[in-house]
Amino acid sequence: MRLSSVVLAGGAVLVLAGAAAAVAAEGTPTFAKDVAPILYENCVSCHRPNHLAPMSLITYDDTRPWARAVRSKVESREMPPWGADTSVRTYKNDSSLTDEEIKTIAAWVDAGSPRGNDADLPEVPQFTEGWSIGEPDLIFTMLEPFKVPADGTVPYSYVTVPTNLPADTWISAHEYRPGDKRVVHHVISQVLEDDGMPATGEVKLERDRTRSRARGSRVGGYVPNRLGDVYEDGVAVRLPKGADIEAQMHYTTIGEEAWDQSSWGVVVTREPDSSIRRAGGGQVANLGFRIEPNNPAYEVTASRKIDEDTYLSTMMPHMHVRGKSAKYVIVYPDGTEEVALWVPNYDFNWQLNYELEEPIFMPAGSQLKTIFTYDNSTNNRFNPDPSSEVRWGDQTWEEMMLGYFGTVEAPADDN
Numbered sequence: 001m002r003l004s005s006v007v008l009a010g011g012a013v014l015v016l017a018g019a020a021a022a023v024a025a026e027g028t029p030t031f032a033k034d035v036a037p038i039l040y041e042n043c044v045s046c047h048r049p050n051h052l053a054p055m056s057l058i059t060y061d062d063t064r065p066w067a068r069a070v071r072s073k074v075e076s077r078e079m080p081p082w083g084a085d086t087s088v089r090t091y092k093n094d095s096s097l098t099d100e101e102i103k104t105i106a107a108w109v110d111a112g113s114p115r116g117n118d119a120d121l122p123e124v125p126q127f128t129e130g131w132s133i134g135e136p137d138l139i140f141t142m143l144e145p146f147k148v149p150a151d152g153t154v155p156y157s158y159v160t161v162p163t164n165l166p167a168d169t170w171i172s173a174h175e176y177r178p179g180d181k182r183v184v185h186h187v188i189s190q191v192l193e194d195d196g197m198p199a200t201g202e203v204k205l206e207r208d209r210t211r212s213r214a215r216g217s218r219v220g221g222y223v224p225n226r227l228g229d230v231y232e233d234g235v236a237v238r239l240p241k242g243a244d245i246e247a248q249m250h251y252t253t254i255g256e257e258a259w260d261q262s263s264w265g266v267v268v269t270r271e272p273d274s275s276i277r278r279a280g281g282g283q284v285a286n287l288g289f290r291i292e293p294n295n296p297a298y299e300v301t302a303s304r305k306i307d308e309d310t311y312l313s314t315m316m317p318h319m320h321v322r323g324k325s326a327k328y329v330i331v332y333p334d335g336t337e338e339v340a341l342w343v344p345n346y347d348f349n350w351q352l353n354y355e356l357e358e359p360i361f362m363p364a365g366s367q368l369k370t371i372f373t374y375d376n377s378t379n380n381r382f383n384p385d386p387s388s389e390v391r392w393g394d395q396t397w398e399e400m401m402l403g404y405f406g407t408v409e410a411p412a413d414d415n
């Protein structure tokens, strides 16, 4: 509701500015007819008022001052952010532009960024202010704000957020919303049954740094610039009665004191019946690596056995600033291999969750293998110290090797 008024306000400005806008020659791309559809489809999920990106790209007046920047970012393929090689696999959430779309934007900028006829504008997508999953049905918020000091390193902290759910509840989307996104580096949240046991899955990650009592699956994890997760139709995740959300919070300092009180929003779906497919997932991790100093492509691998027939649906590699590339490979019981994800240029700032267009069947006994490389050389401009041997650790100058993955049950008619 609130956003539509923002859009209306933008629309009003648009009318006033109309007189000054350039008139397009025949055949020249215009904002209304040619450019807005591309932006609405691929950019405004982040580029809308008060959301992830620094500016809105919804109206002509929003976009016009950014025309040259838009052209340069789409031509360099820095925008929209996307890391996976789509000649290997295709992904549902791939927002990367086609060559044709990039040419259209370039031609529009070359022609002086004409406005065109507002009657040609496509319908403006509607958003819920502050959430990418739509209006959440339930919002769980940290009971107390967390004080982040001005300077220094903040050790991981674990917060427990009770859901007080009176009954098992099935959700179709979830999203984590930072209280102060300047200080939230990342969040890994898990669902605990009311007896403190994990709701689903098991992860043996915490074994040598146990402060967490969780071994469960995530809801609404967070890394920089991350939108919420919406499951496909007919897929749902169970939040058990009385569950707690336990979150591992990683805060970074910004030179001034800050307070964070984060929230989790979930969209509730219908009761599960025989047609609903449960979503699950886990992590493939290697905790024992030692990345050599000055090595521009140090490889670390991990693998995990898949115990039950399931479909691989999503993948999200997590490394820190030395992360260079990430590959996920399914090794079938007969030894044949299939690449499910190849991210040739991993970017710490854009840790996307890649959603397979076609989930891949992993029969029981398959291995899910991850092969990550790290650039610990001076070529890596984000490298804080190429001369150090780097091991697993919480902080940004240490590293992680975590391959998150999501699964969905086989469709009912497969069983």
Ligand code: HEC
Binding pocket: 038, 039, 042, 043, 044, 045, 046, 047, 052, 053, 054, 066, 069, 070, 071, 073, 074, 079, 080, 081, 095, 097, 225
């Ligand atoms: C997943 C969210 C997301 C999507 C989708 C996205 N952007 Fe961005 N964009 C951002 C964020 C966040 C920033 C600021 C941080 C940065 O520059 O890395 C940004 C920065 C930019 C900038 C640079 C702004 C500046 O300050 O110079 C341009 C231009 C831009 N985006 C254009 C686009 C266009 C055009 C599209 C679609 C074709 C798009 N973006 C899609 C999140 C997104």
